[in-house]
Amino acid sequence: MQQLTDEMINDTAELFFPARLIPILRDLRGEPWRQLVDRVAKLPDTHPDTLAFVLMMIKLSPCLKCHSNNYRFLRGCALCSTQSIQAFKGTDLELIHLYREAQDEIQQYLHGGVAPLSLAA
Numbered sequence: 001m002q003q004l005t006d007e008m009i010n011d012t013a014e015l016f017f018p019a020r021l022i023p024i025l026r027d028l029r030g031e032p033w034r035q036l037v038d039r040v041a042k043l044p045d046t047h048p049d050t051l052a053f054v055l056m057m058i059k060l061s062p063c064l065k066c067h068s069n070n071y072r073f074l075r076g077c078a079l080c081s082t083q084s085i086q087a088f089k090g091t092d093l094e095l096i097h098l099y100r101e102a103q104d105e106i107q108q109y110l111h112g113g114v115a116p117l118s119l120a121a
Contacts, residue, residue, distance in 0.1 A: 017057035019045040021078055028085045032092040036099060048110060052103040060084045060098070 026037040036053075043050045058064065061084040088095055 016063045017054055017061060017077055017081055019050050019054050021081055022050070022053060024078060025081060025085050028082060029095065030092045032096055033085075036096055048106050049103065052099060052106045055106060056099045056102040057081055057084070059102070060088065 022037060023041045026034050026041070040049055040053045061080055066080075085095075
């Protein structure tokens with residue numbers, strides 16, 4: 001597992017979950033989750049699969065409700081995202097299903113499909 005650095009913890013100016021934090025989530029769940037994180041962490045930030053992971057994290061975490069007066073904002077994205085993955089009540093396969101739904105949503109968006117991404121809070 002990648003260790004949280006002071007820079008990661010104190011970097012609270014992110015608008016949404018940053019792709020650079022994907023590796024720190026690796027060891028928070030079982031093997032299927034680790035395999036997903038390992039695969040996505042190697043991809044560029046602009047790769048559709050990375051975007052899908054970020055979208056999934058935005059939906060799992062309260063990113064859309066986060067602001068500078070929010071306790072989670074003050075703790076930073078690294079701790080918030082770690083807590084969100086650890087607190088997820090479903091199985092790893094359910095979490096991966098959420099990722100696949102986000103993949104589908106990204107693909108539809110990129111191919112001029114339906115409406116904009118569903119980031120409704």
